[in-house]
Every structure is written in C-alpha cells, then in structure tokens.
Amino acid sequence: MPNQPVEVAPLDPKDDAQWAGYHRVTVDAQLHERPYGDVPTADAFRVSFVRASQSSRTLGWTARLDGAVVGAAMAVFPMADNTHLAFTEVNVTPSARRQGVGRALLAGLDDGLRAAGRHTDLAEVPRPYAADVAGRPVAAGVGFARASGYELAQTEVHFVLQSPLDLDLLDSLQAEVDAQIGDYRIVSWQDRCPDEWVEQACALEEAFIAQAPMGDMDLEPERWSEHRLREKEEVRLSRGQHGLTSVAVAPDGSLAGNTELVLSDATMRGGVFQSGTLVLPSHRGHRLGLALKLANHRQLQAVEPAPRLVHTYSAEENTPMIAVNTRLGFRPVELSDEWQRRTASG
Known part of the structure; x- marks a missing residue:
C-alpha cells in the first residue's frame, strides 16, 4: 500500500x-x-x-x-x-x-x-550517553539532521542529580568555599530580581553568550534591558515556574557571577532545570562557581524539600563546570547535540 x-x-x-x-x-x-x-x-x-x-x-x-x-x-x-x-x-x-x-x-x-x-536554524537532538566515544549509538534524530543538511555545531552532556543533597556533603563543600571565597559574598532571591541588581543582572545575561562555550553555533551577542528581564520573569510565572537565583557580589559591590535554577510542577516528569551559571573571567579562582551552586541548592531544598531530579547541561569542552557538577554529585545520562543549518539565502 x-x-x-x-x-x-x-x-x-x-x-x-x-x-x-x-x-x-x-x-x-x-x-x-x-x-x-x-x-x-x-x-x-x-x-x-x-x-x-x-x-x-x-x-x-x-x-x-x-x-x-x-x-x-x-x-x-x-x-x-x-x-x-x-x-x-x-x-x-x-x-x-x-x-x-x-x-x-x-x-x-x-x-x-x-x-x-x-537563514539559519539551530535544532537540539538528544542521543544516548556512552563513555566510549567510538561506540556511541546514532539516534534517529541524528540521521534525520544529517540528511536534512544540518551540521554538528556543539555537543553538550546532560547531567542529573537527585535533590535534596546530603547535608554533610553540602557542609564539606561549603568549608572548601569558605577557605577561598575571601571578601566575596553570595546573595539569593526567588522569581524577581531586586531592583538594585537589575542593571548588573542584565550585564551578566549579555556576558553569558560571550563567555560560555558555544561551539560553532552562529550566535550573536544578546541585548538585555530591564523590560526584557522583567518579561522573562513574568513569562516564567505564567507557566507555573519559579526562578531561584544566586549571585556573587565582589568586594567592590559589583556582580561577579550568577546561577539560576527553574523549579516547576508544570512538566511531565517534574524536573528542576539549571538555567545557566557564569563567573566573569576577572573573578575566577575563588571557588565562586561552586559557591553559587551550593547556595542555590540550599535555596532549592528550602523551598522544595521533596525529592526532585535536577537537570543541567554542560558543553563537553567546559571541563571547569563539569568538575563543579561532578563534585555536587551530578552524573551524565545523555548527550545533546546542537545541529545548525544555513539556507542558500544565508
């Protein structure tokens, strides 16, 4: 037939x-x-x-x-x-x-x-994780992407972690942070960025594309304003999601980095998703990445003590962030490829 x-x-x-x-x-x-x-x-x-x-x-x-x-x-x-x-x-x-x-x-x-x-589009295609690169299976979506003219632009590793974290682990890692963080401090909030941090929070949003590994993806710098930030917060709430944010404040009062988790009951499996983590280059070397994530996981466990699966994605080449995730107990479960295609008009 x-x-x-x-x-x-x-x-x-x-x-x-x-x-x-x-x-x-x-x-x-x-x-x-x-x-x-x-x-x-x-x-x-x-x-x-x-x-x-x-x-x-x-x-x-x-x-x-x-x-x-x-x-x-x-x-x-x-x-x-x-x-x-x-x-x-x-x-x-x-x-x-x-x-x-x-x-x-x-x-x-x-x-x-x-x-x-x-003239350009980016498509994310998940595939099974395997430690042996040569033995990684080819998912159906990968074959479709290749046949449709897409080229592989980046591969991320999908990690998961069962929350809540063990308190002894949190305390042990916190001791490491306290020994190196110096005069930096961590500030946390839920859903709405305090007015005093809006301008600098927008600057961190813009810095993320420039600083985070992006492979061969054809991404231009982003422009963030207070309106865009507030719209992001409002859309998230309208979807039944809550943003949990922690920022690192440098000794001079400027923001040195941030991290964000998205908590929601509005997904089919109830996952919590890591939105992004960034430490500006001039502030690295003080365990701020670990400090930020520890603070945010403590915040998560305070508002949601029930078991939840936390998801995060890290570019394969982003070894410093993968090291932080591993210290927290994240384990790799999947790969996520970014496939890019340019049309003739591009």
Whole structure:
C-alpha cells in the first residue's frame, strides 16, 4: 500500500483539538526511550505560543496521516537580537517515523523561516550517553539532521542529580568555599530580581553568550534591558515556574557571577532545570562557581524539600563546570547535540 499523503498545517494554539494532538506528539517523541527526558505540560507549553512577547515569537506546525496528528514542529524566533536565526524542533510520533512526516514538517517549517527572513536554524537532538566515544549509538534524530543538511555545531552532556543533597556533603563543600571565597559574598532571591541588581543582572545575561562555550553555533551577542528581564520573569510565572537565583557580589559591590535554577510542577516528569551559571573571567579562582551552586541548592531544598531530579547541561569542552557538577554529585545520562543549518539565502 503506498504511503498516505502527509498534511502539514500551521498550528493554531487556541484550537484545543489541534493543540492536544500537537502536545501529545511532542510528549511521545521527546520521552520515547529517554528515561531522563522531560516536557512541559500542555497548559504550560501553550503559554509560549499564545503570550505576546517583545523578545521572542513562537510558531508551530502539525502533520497528519489519515486525519491523525503524528508530527509537530516548532520555531522560536528571537526578536531583540539574533534575528538571522530560529531555534527549531521537529517531532514525529515513534509509530509514524520513516513515512515522510519529518521531511514534510521541515518543508513547512522552512516556509516559516523564509517568511520571517531567517537563514539559519539551530535544532537540539538528544542521543544516548556512552563513555566510549567510538561506540556511541546514532539516534534517529541524528540521521534525520544529517540528511536534512544540518551540521554538528556543539555537543553538550546532560547531567542529573537527585535533590535534596546530603547535608554533610553540602557542609564539606561549603568549608572548601569558605577557605577561598575571601571578601566575596553570595546573595539569593526567588522569581524577581531586586531592583538594585537589575542593571548588573542584565550585564551578566549579555556576558553569558560571550563567555560560555558555544561551539560553532552562529550566535550573536544578546541585548538585555530591564523590560526584557522583567518579561522573562513574568513569562516564567505564567507557566507555573519559579526562578531561584544566586549571585556573587565582589568586594567592590559589583556582580561577579550568577546561577539560576527553574523549579516547576508544570512538566511531565517534574524536573528542576539549571538555567545557566557564569563567573566573569576577572573573578575566577575563588571557588565562586561552586559557591553559587551550593547556595542555590540550599535555596532549592528550602523551598522544595521533596525529592526532585535536577537537570543541567554542560558543553563537553567546559571541563571547569563539569568538575563543579561532578563534585555536587551530578552524573551524565545523555548527550545533546546542537545541529545548525544555513539556507542558500544565508
């Protein structure tokens, strides 16, 4: 029997039936054979598509076979900077793979990229972790990315940690920090950045792209303002998420680094996610990375004492951060490749 034609349509996130199919496919695809994968709940995920934002815009597409939604694609368009690219995702329910669904979705997504004037897209593809590089298995998404013209731009390691951490471990690591931190101090908050730190918090957001390993990804510097920071906080709360932040304050009163965890009940598996950690180069050598993460994990355990799985991603080449994560007890469970594609117009 010949393959049925694939019908691709733009996603209307306010259409409950189409949205239910879109989210179901995303969950099926993202959690298939991934014991440590996680996906936002339907209501939390929908916020990204329906809430107006000055910093980004999100569009989606669905693919149907014989009337059933079997594919879901997404493109996130940065609006404040990096307006040459989009962050994309193509999901196909496992039982419908190898029937042209992914290719059809990619064609629809490409129409959206052209309409938005974007010539580059970045797609994240997870694959199993293996200590032997030569023996790492090839995930279905990797083959699809290569066949579709993407090139590997970076590989990150996905680590997990079961919270709460052992208090003896926290105290032991804290003693190491106290011996080297000198006159630096750690300040923590939840959800909303205090007004006194907003300007410097924005500067740290801008520094992250410049300082963190980005491989061959075609990312330009980001521009952060108080409005963008407050919008990020508001969107997070509207999705049922809480941001836990710790910053390092230098002896002169400036911010030397930061870290952030995102706590939420609005994911399918209840994961807590590390958003980012940065110590500015001029302030390194004082155990600030470890100090920041210790403070934030203490903050997490204070607001959420129940067991939660904490996720963090580190570029393979970011050995200092991987060393900090390992000291805390994080263990590698998966690899996450960033694949990049440039169209002819780019």
